[in-house]
Amino acid sequence: MTVPTTETPRRVRRREETTRLFAEISEATDDATRDRLRDEVVVVNLELARTLAGRYRNRGVPIEDLEQVASLALVQAVRRFEPAPERDFLSYAVPTIRGELRKHFRDLGWIVRPPRRIQENQSRVVAAFEERTRTGEPRTAADVAAVLGISVEDVDEAMRAQGCFHASSLDLPVGQDSTTTVADTLVRDSTAETEAAETRAQLEPMIRCLRERDRLIIRMRYVEDWTQQEIAEAIGVTQMQVSRLLRRILRDLREMTPAS
Numbered sequence: 001m002t003v004p005t006t007e008t009p010r011r012v013r014r015r016e017e018t019t020r021l022f023a024e025i026s027e028a029t030d031d032a033t034r035d036r037l038r039d040e041v042v043v044v045n046l047e048l049a050r051t052l053a054g055r056y057r058n059r060g061v062p063i064e065d066l067e068q069v070a071s072l073a074l075v076q077a078v079r080r081f082e083p084a085p086e087r088d089f090l091s092y093a094v095p096t097i098r099g100e101l102r103k104h105f106r107d108l109g110w111i112v113r114p115p116r117r118i119q120e121n122q123s124r125v126v127a128a129f130e131e132r133t134r135t136g137e138p139r140t141a142a143d144v145a146a147v148l149g150i151s152v153e154d155v156d157e158a159m160r161a162q163g164c165f166h167a168s169s170l171d172l173p174v175g176q177d178s179t180t181t182v183a184d185t186l187v188r189d190s191t192a193e194t195e196a197a198e199t200r201a202q203l204e205p206m207i208r209c210l211r212e213r214d215r216l217i218i219r220m221r222y223v224e225d226w227t228q229q230e231i232a233e234a235i236g237v238t239q240m241q242v243s244r245l246l247r248r249i250l251r252d253l254r255e256m257t258p259a260s
Contacts, residue, residue: 015090017044022083041078042071045093049074052097055127066101073100098127118158118209124148125158157211206256214249221246 021041028034049070057063077093102124128144139147141155148155207215213235220226220234228242235242 014044014048015088018089022081022089026083038078041089042075045074045078045090046071048090048093049097052094053101056101066104069100069104070097073097076100121148121150121154121158125155129159153211157209206253209256210249210252214245214252217242217245218249 018041021037021044025034025037025041028037050067053063053066053070056066073096074093077089077096080096081089081092083089125144125148128147129139131139141152141159145152145155207218210218217231217235220231221228226234228246229239232239232242237245
């Protein structure tokens with residue numbers, strides 16, 4: 001098997017060592033030997049698992065947890081892989097590890113949980129942005145949309161969802177040169193007003209995850225108090241369509257609400 005010339009010497013050695021170990025596994029005559037050799041395959045490829053986990057660093061899940069998920073996925077890949085001519089272990093292991101990382105990230109990494117379609121698109125979109133074009137240039141939203149077969153609006157929506165991974169601290173200043181914190185802006189004199197402020201603080205990251213038109217509709221209806229007919233005329237649809245849009249947006253927001 002010819003190794004691509006773009007691989008580093010370390011990757012070449014890892015691939016060759018992995019191939020040799022799987023050949024020995026195929027020839028082993030007892031379970032103890034096979035288990036020992038599989039353990040060696042895991043050790044040889046641990047750096048790969050950690051590298052894949054590192055791509056999700058600083059996104060709301062501790063890197064130690066991600067490395068543990070990646071390592072476990074590597075062990076599972078080693079156990080399940082069946083060597084065959086022209087079948088490369090790394091081509092099997094990398095998607096397996098990446099899939100487990102994305103599943104873990106999608107299920108546990110959200111402070112505010114967007115609708116499922118956004119969760120599923122988000123990891124794919126981020127991964128697509130991390131890859132360069134053939135000319136080495138960063139990908140645009142249009143590039144990513146074409147690669148994944150989704151709309152540019154879906155790409156933008158998925159990228160906005162990254163704000164759902166982190167909770168903002170109440171001690172953060174409200175402006176670059178301000179000494180007033182977020183906590184200072186919360187009303188303390190009235191229980192009702194305080195609850196309203198807390199509700200707005202909870203809703204803000206959820207609304208940030210919505211599409212641009214959805215955010216516009218929410219603002220017109222619930223902040224500026226427009227009627228459904230006025231919204232319909234402004235965005236060029238019927239009043240009935242606005243009613244359906246509002247129901248769908250509110251449903252999306254309910255899905256994002258953390259379980260109490």
